[in-house]
Amino acid sequence: MKKVIEKEIHSIDEGIKCCIKCRLCESRKNAVPGEGPVPCDLFILGEAPGSMEDRLGKPFIGMSGKFLEKMLADIGMTREQIYITSSVKCRPPKNRPPKDDELRICKENWLNKQISLINPKIIILLGKTALKQMMGISESLMDCHGRMPDHDGRKYLVTFHPAAAMRFPKIRQEMEKDFRKLKSLI
Ligand code: SF4
Numbered sequence: 001m002k003k004v005i006e007k008e009i010h011s012i013d014e015g016i017k018c019c020i021k022c023r024l025c026e027s028r029k030n031a032v033p034g035e036g037p038v039p040c041d042l043f044i045l046g047e048a049p050g051s052m053e054d055r056l057g058k059p060f061i062g063m064s065g066k067f068l069e070k071m072l073a074d075i076g077m078t079r080e081q082i083y084i085t086s087s088v089k090c091r092p093p094k095n096r097p098p099k100d101d102e103l104r105i106c107k108e109n110w111l112n113k114q115i116s117l118i119n120p121k122i123i124i125l126l127g128k129t130a131l132k133q134m135m136g137i138s139e140s141l142m143d144c145h146g147r148m149p150d151h152d153g154r155k156y157l158v159t160f161h162p163a164a165a166m167r168f169p170k171i172r173q174e175m176e177k178d179f180r181k182l183k184s185l186i
Contacts, residue, residue: 005117009038012113016089022105024090030057034085034114043120046086047129047161048098054091059084064162071162071175075183083118087111087133103133122185123154127161146178157182
């Protein structure tokens with residue numbers, strides 16, 4: 001079964017790499033499908049590839065990625081235990097937030113298929129865009145971080161994007177608390 005899932009994920013990855021279904025394909029260097037073990041109980045969803053990810057085609061490899069790895073290490077985990085991807089697979093121009101239609105198109109064509117195949121028990125939503133992408137809500141993260149709602153048969157953890165936690169010590173403290181809740185779940 002694992003081999004079948006790996007093959008299907010590989011086929012999705014190849015589809016993403018040459019996808020032209022939304023305007024973000026026009027300015028990207030590389031689409032970034034995601035990476036990690038499949039199937040996998042834990043799934044991290046970020047916003048969109050940044051410049052380094054766009055250049056190398058891998059998720060969370062810049063400063064935010066290093067920060068995320070440190071947060072995971074603090075709860076005794078490594079990124080190799082988690083499938084990591086983003087809400088859209090191509091870098092928006094000048095790192096602007098993805099637009100609603102881009103989110104919808106990428107979710108319908110790719111993200112839903114990734115989740116269905118990888119079949120995680122817990123999906124960690126990093127930041128407002130990931131929250132909107134999966135829950136359809138635009139709420140202040142200061143109000144809703146740390147929540148662990150059930151949705152479509154899975155558990156979610158709502159928390160901040162590492163890029164925000166890197167810049168603001170208060171957000172970092174809150175994100176650390178959220179990750180400790182994650183530890184208690186697994
Ligand atoms: S963001 Fe998603 S839907 Fe848009 S071109 Fe990239 S892979 Fe395709």
